[in-house]
Amino acid sequence: MTTPADTVTAGLVVIGDEILSGRTRDVNIGATAEFCTDLGIELREVRVVSDDMEAIVEAVDAVRGRYTYVFTTGGIGPTHDDITADAIARAFGVALPINETARAMLETRWKQTGTEVNEARLRMARIPEGADLIVNSVSAAPGFRIGNVHVMAGVPVIMRAMLEALAPTLKGGRKIASVTVKAAVGEGTVGGPLGRLQEEYPDVKMGSYPQMGRDRVMTELVLRSSDLARLEEAATKVRAMVAEAHARAGVEPPAED
């Protein structure tokens, strides 16, 4: 994969036994993917690991040297299985003290709600030394950023609030634009000519996605590039190729393109 100098990349580590057991269906991967694409950040890799110290440290260490940004979700709550802060502190070789700002934020919320302060809840104020807090609008328990690693909650509504809070602090990359061309023929019909067009336009990434479970065979061809002129040029050729395939197969083109 070529990486131009102004490419901004990211890796995501999703932490939680409940995802790997199938008990919880993850929605944070999709939310992070959309978030990155909107900012022009290329999400290159996702890893889902269990609530296991070695597994978390290994995954975070593997991706943090490789991408501009790393995001993690999950494992920052008040219970014994929430060990993400411990794992990040270990990965960075720093201490994990109670952060007084985080503690004050939590205690303010707890006073409002009449919630008892206890040892379990105070776990949420433990922040690796040198980290910045990620304050969010939903939960009083903050995430944190240390180095290029952004540690967020696993609960989707809180995770999304943290992403929103982070957005202004992240540098975006070149925006990638996309064009979708719909074909009323199968992938195998357009596969050959599409491959040749891909060779002609290496800077326009072409993907092909079969659409299952409908009345007729459909294929969506998605072209992506940061160069709008080249993208439009390639799209024109792909549209012509698809029109020819429709004519050859004697089928009507799809209603919308």
Next chain:
Amino acid sequence: MTTPADTVTAGLVVIGDEILSGRTRDVNIGATAEFCTDLGIELREVRVVSDDMEAIVEAVDAVRGRYTYVFTTGGIGPTHDDITADAIARAFGVALPINETARAMLETRWKQTGTEVNEARLRMARIPEGADLIVNSVSAAPGFRIGNVHVMAGVPVIMRAMLEALAPTLKGGRKIASVTVKAAVGEGTVGGPLGRLQEEYPDVKMGSYPQMGRDRVMTELVLRSSDLARLEEAATKVRAMVAEAHARAGVEPPAED
């Protein structure tokens, strides 16, 4: 993480730019997770990588030595961006010839549907040397198994049909049973005593999951173990702990437990 001798483990590699760009929401992780749990297989890790040769080879090589089984989804269609078979052949250091059985299966289907045989479609008959086919009820294009790696389609309905076809060929591990205890208090209220019970029952894995977005604060405590007697014993203590927390907080227990 301790690994008893009869533990059967798995890793999943999800292949596809469309997942990382956010264009497609993955549902194969959840389906594979449930499938594994039903068979008593512990899904330990998931990686999502792009349609990139080096990325696929690296991910597959990293997990195939580590777990009993590896599953992959995506990238086995007829277009140029479908390079999973190439990557697996490279990872195993074998050739990628047209498999005559696969070709015959595809050509039979194509004759029935009046589909043209072309170079792009024949890509789907390329199977690494020494691999077994994974035939499925939905698509004539087979997946394949080589070593401990099971290569499946990315289209969810086909992927699930391939999992079903695979099930009889996989050895299951010890079945893990689970008990869920619902608490009408926050995670922070039960976190301390739950952590102490976890220490008392290291063989019963205890997870805590906050329930957001409802009228009242709720926490689900999930206990998992392959030892039913220990699981029930631990669950009895967790229920008593939760009942005490309800009494102390002066709240009604949830309707169902």
